[in-house]
Amino acid sequence: MTTRKRAHIAMFSIAAHGHVNPSLEVIRELVARGHRVTYAIPPAFEEKVAETGAEPVLYPTTLPGADDDPEAWGDTLIDNIEPFLADAINALPHLRAAYEGDEPDLVLHDITSYPARVLARQWGVPEISLSPNLVAWDGYEEEVAAPLYEPLLATERGQAYYARFTAWLKENGIDQHPDPFVGRPPRSLVLIPKALQPNADRVDERVHTFVGACQGDRAAQGDWERPAGAEKVVLVSLGSSFTKQPAFYRECVKAFGDLPGWHLVLQVGRHVDPAELGDIPANVEVRSWVPQLAILRQADAFVTHAGAGGSQEGLATATPMVAVPQAVDQFGNADMLQALGVARHLPMAEADAESLRAAVLALVDDPEVARRLQEVRAGMAGEGGTAMAADLIQEEIVRAAGDADVKVRR
Numbered sequence: 419m420t421t422r423k424r425a426h427i428a429m430f431s432i433a434a435h436g437h438v439n440p441s442l443e444v445i446r447e448l449v450a451r452g453h454r455v456t457y458a459i460p461p462a463f464e465e466k467v468a469e470t471g472a473e474p475v476l477y478p479t480t481l482p483g484a485d486d487d488p489e490a491w492g493d494t495l496i497d498n499i500e501p502f503l504a505d506a507i508n509a510l511p512h513l514r515a516a517y518e519g520d521e522p523d524l525v526l527h528d529i530t531s532y533p534a535r536v537l538a539r540q541w542g543v544p545e546i547s548l549s550p551n552l553v554a555w556d557g558y559e560e561e562v563a564a565p566l567y568e569p570l571l572a573t574e575r576g577q578a579y580y581a582r583f584t585a586w587l588k589e590n591g592i593d594q595h596p597d598p599f600v601g602r603p604p605r606s607l608v609l610i611p612k613a614l615q616p617n618a619d620r621v622d623e624r625v626h627t628f629v630g631a632c633q634g635d636r637a638a639q640g641d642w643e644r645p646a647g648a649e650k651v652v653l654v655s656l657g658s659s660f661t662k663q664p665a666f667y668r669e670c671v672k673a674f675g676d677l678p679g680w681h682l683v684l685q686v687g688r689h690v691d692p693a694e695l696g697d698i699p700a701n702v703e704v705r706s707w708v709p710q711l712a713i714l715r716q717a718d719a720f721v722t723h724a725g726a727g728g729s730q731e732g733l734a735t736a737t738p739m740v741a742v743p744q745a746v747d748q749f750g751n752a753d754m755l756q757a758l759g760v761a762r763h764l765p766m767a768e769a770d771a772e773s774l775r776a777a778v779l780a781l782v783d784d785p786e787v788a789r790r791l792q793e794v795r796a797g798m799a800g801e802g803g804t805a806m807a808a809d810l811i812q813e814e815i816v817r818a819a820g821d822a823d824v825k826v827r828r
Contacts, residue, residue: 424453428522430526432531437528440550441550444804446470447808451808460477479505499579503579506586523819526546536592546605552615602625610726612797615754642709648701651682651683651717652721657722657727661690675699715735722740723742735795738787739761740778741763759786759790
């Protein structure tokens with residue numbers, strides 16, 4: 419499919435692997451189709467964005483960085499949401515100035531990029547959310563949001579947060595409550611398999627289109643070779659943010675270290691010194707970072723935090739999973755994976771060596787788990803992925819251009 423012109427598409431995101439990585443293959447595809455793509459991102463991700471062929475548009479951020487201690491995010495709901503609003507207020511004038519005289523034809527944005535939505539409406543161009551995780555369904559506000567946020571609204575800090583958010587929107591010409599502004603985009607491409615979406619039958623697919631995983635070949639991340647003599651391989655990774663868990667990693671070493679025929683790949687992140695894990699058996703490989711998809715293509719089991727990216731990589735490679743969620747949407751993802759029959763949800767408090775070993779061994783020996791994984795993988799293959807996402811974005815550009823033509827003729 420082609421558009422009437424080479425469009426300028428602007429993507430906006432934050433400096434977090436789980437929010438940038440899902441969009442990269444879509445951006446790469448749009449560039450390959452001849453569009454000019456700018457990508458607003460803090461400097462820490464400039465190189466990663468530039469590799470897609472997009473033009474990085476840098477802005478300063480007040481959010482904790484991808485390599486910062488995860489404790490910087492706090493441990494309460496208000497701790498988690500306040501930084502995004504503060505960052506948006508800080509970033510908006512920088513982004514408005516960066517795009518002055520170079521306004522795009524269409525805005526793409528991560529779910530956390532509030533300035534993108536403000537600017538799209540001020541520029542009068544279409545906005546499309548690229549959601550890296552679950553989206554709201556009919557009834558979401560009553561079933562999930564209200565129980566979560568009503569206690570917050572009873573606090574002085576919560577009331578101040580909503581007052582500040584509402585005032586910021588009004589200052590920028592938006593007369594909308596913060597909750598639908600954040601959670602109800604006018605158009606959304608969902609970059610997860612539909613199998614991971616709770617209450618998928620109640621999602622409004624006039625707004626949300628599930629295009630599934632847009633993973634690419636990841637060759638640039640490096641390869642991994644299965645060690646000689648390793649009959650079974652288990653990968654343990656808690657993603658990129660909530661990795662400061664030395665006690666958990668010690669339990670993993672106990673669970674799989676010296677287990678006959680098994681090789682353990684243990685990703686511990688940047689905040690754990692391997693020395694904290696004690697003696698490391700010969701069949702245990704400890705890394706701060708690994709080429710996850712390359713390993714999963716050869717692995718027999720995956721112990722994961724059940725982030726959206728890791729969950730769909732496990733499904734795409736048909737790898738049985740033990741889900742040990744750490745935060746936010748990971749708990750729901752863990753329940754979804756277990757309900758699909760491809761994983762076991764093991765709460766962190768119960769994730770000792772004995773439980774981890776038992777869960778992994780049960781999964782890899784269960785033919786029904788293998789059957790369900792193949793079934794889910796086949797369903798994912800039909801969702802369209804990167805090409806479908808790019809097609810839908812181009813359709814929106816064509817539609818917007820057509821609307822503009824009509825307005826001019828009138």
